[in-house]
Amino acid sequence: xxxxxxxPAPTIERLAQYSRPLESLLESGTTVISSEKLARLCGxxxxxxxxxxxxxxxxGVRGVGYDVADLLAAIKKILGSxxxxxxxxxxxxxxxxxxxxxENFKKRGYRFVAAFDSDSRRVGTRLPCGLTIQPxxxxxxxxxxxxxxxxxxxxxxxxxxxxADLLMDAGVKAIxxxxxxxxxxxxxxxxQNVDFSVKLENLVYHLQKxxxxxxxx
Amino acid sequence: xxxxxxxPAPTIERLAQYSRPLESLLESGTTVISSEKLARLCGxxxxxxxxxxxxxxxxGVRGVGYDVADLLAAIKKILGSxxxxxxxxxxxxxxxxxxxxxENFKKRGYRFVAAFDSDSRRVGTRLPCGLTIQPxxxxxxxxxxxxxxxxxxxxxxxxxxxxADLLMDAGVKAIxxxxxxxxxxxxxxxxQNVDFSVKLENLVYHLQKxxxxxxxx
Numbered sequence: 001x002x003x004x005x006x007x008p009a010p011t012i013e014r015l016a017q018y019s020r021p022l023e024s025l026l027e028s029g030t031t032v033i034s035s036e037k038l039a040r041l042c043g044x045x046x047x048x049x050x051x052x053x054x055x056x057x058x059x060g061v062r063g064v065g066y067d068v069a070d071l072l073a074a075i076k077k078i079l080g081s082x083x084x085x086x087x088x089x090x091x092x093x094x095x096x097x098x099x100x101x102x103e104n105f106k107k108r109g110y111r112f113v114a115a116f117d118s119d120s121r122r123v124g125t126r127l128p129c130g131l132t133i134q135p136x137x138x139x140x141x142x143x144x145x146x147x148x149x150x151x152x153x154x155x156x157x158x159x160x161x162x163x164a165d166l167l168m169d170a171g172v173k174a175i176x177x178x179x180x181x182x183x184x185x186x187x188x189x190x191x192q193n194v195d196f197s198v199k200l201e202n203l204v205y206h207l208q209k210x211x212x213x214x215x216x217x
Numbered sequence: 218x219x220x221x222x223x224x225p226a227p228t229i230e231r232l233a234q235y236s237r238p239l240e241s242l243l244e245s246g247t248t249v250i251s252s253e254k255l256a257r258l259c260g261x262x263x264x265x266x267x268x269x270x271x272x273x274x275x276x277g278v279r280g281v282g283y284d285v286a287d288l289l290a291a292i293k294k295i296l297g298s299x300x301x302x303x304x305x306x307x308x309x310x311x312x313x314x315x316x317x318x319x320e321n322f323k324k325r326g327y328r329f330v331a332a333f334d335s336d337s338r339r340v341g342t343r344l345p346c347g348l349t350i351q352p353x354x355x356x357x358x359x360x361x362x363x364x365x366x367x368x369x370x371x372x373x374x375x376x377x378x379x380x381a382d383l384l385m386d387a388g389v390k391a392i393x394x395x396x397x398x399x400x401x402x403x404x405x406x407x408x409q410n411v412d413f414s415v416k417l418e419n420l421v422y423h424l425q426k427x428x429x430x431x432x433x434x
Contacts, residue, residue: 007434009260009261009419010227012419012422012423012434013419016414016415016418016419017412019418020399020412020415021399043226044226078422079418079419079421079422080418080421080422080424080425081418081421083421085417085421093315094311094312094314094315094318095311095312095315097311098310098311098312098315101311102413102414103374103397104397104412104414105413105414105417107414108414108418110414110417149421149424150417150420150421150424157320173424173427173428174420174421174423174424175420176413176416176417176420180319180320180321182237182238182241187432187433188427188431188432189427189433190420190423190424190427190433192416192417194413194416195234195321196316196319196321196393196411197233197319197321197322197324197325198230198233198234198237199393199411200302200322200325200327200367200409201232201233201236201296201297201298202226202229202230202233202296202409203367203392203407203409204296204297204298204302204366204367204391205229205232205295205296205297206407207366207367207390207391207407208297210405210407211390215404215405216404216406216407217224
């Protein structure tokens with residue numbers, strides 16, 4: 001693709017989704033998949049799959065399909081998920097503890113290298129993953145020395161912006177925010193907000209359609 | 218809108234996202250917002266906002282903007298998030314415990330009415346929210362008698378499909394799946410899969426662009 005091509009954010013989001021069934025197919029020995037089948041596995045329409053993949057060059061053979069291994073490798077390369085990334089996490093309540101043990105993260109090369117909490121009762125606790133919870137006051141030094149790429153925020157909403165500021169001050173350019181509070185960052189940084197209730201709102205829309213018509217909307 | 222209009226899934230997803238800043242604006246007393254400003258707050262482009270909202274009729278006044286309260290009420294009505302919904306959850310590890318306490322769920326009328334786990338060591342534990350963890354064997358009876366609308370799956374991957382089957386057998390038509398395992402449901406049901414690592418893959422794509430160009434992709 002040309003460097004000047006701006007890839008729409010929803011396309012980027014769908015590429016990661018496409019990679020999930022491709023991984024399963026590769027594991028099960030399937031070598032070729034049609035855009036129709038890939039679309040069905042991902043819950044999008046086939047034209048969307050073809051359009052999204054067209055941004056990145058010619059992956060498929062018309063009437064045959066995509067080579068599963070080639071397509072998966074290409075998607076991983078585009079997304080940068082063929083590399084290892086170092087993560088730290090701020091906020092070690094139930095959610096933080098669940099995240100550092102997340103199998104999907106580990107499997108995909110996202111490695112937690114430090115965990116912080118502002119609550120002195122949590123500091124010093126050794127986690128099953130091997131990390132020990134550190135005080136927020138250690139964040140800058142640790143993040144710099146461990147060369148953390150991505151900061152994960154799972155603290156309470158009133159502390160989220162401060163956590164983001166500390167992370168950015170320590171040189172982190174990418175934040176995954178699980179707190180319900182929106183965090184503001186300068187343009188040179190990127191934030192993904194994860195709001196579970198957004199998914200629920202999608203779900204109830206379709207649930208209403210099922211109740212009205214017997215099928216999702 | 219006409220009943221025959223099929224609303225694209227990404228539009229539905231964005232409607233929930235639009236409602237978040239609208240809630241904050243309403244709380245802070247802002248009465249009107251332009252599509253440009255709403256787009257900026259949500260990280261999408263203004264044309265997208267106008268296109269999405271056009272599916273649902275005329276909300277805005279050209280050159281002025283949208284009435285914040287009217288637009289929010291309309292979005293909530295479309296999504297069904299102006300109602301109360303009863304949820305149950307299967308899998309009460311760290312993630313399950315974090316989810317039942319999620320403030321965003323409570324605030325938006327998503328109420329957990331039952332919690333289940335297959336691990337007998339967890340069964341009988343009383344949670345801060347007031348629920349007591351019940352054995353999976355009680356699921357069908359409880360879900361039916363409590364008229365659960367939505368099932369949340371936060372168990373380990375090998376147990377996810379069984380949890381989905383039990384929920385559907387008990388009449389649940391909508392599932393929010395936090396397990397990394399894909400769950401299969403018949404067409405009359407709807408599943409939203411929440412895979413945190415998909416968000417991470419978006420993030421690293423933009424992080425790579427920042428490293429190359431100084432700006433997110």
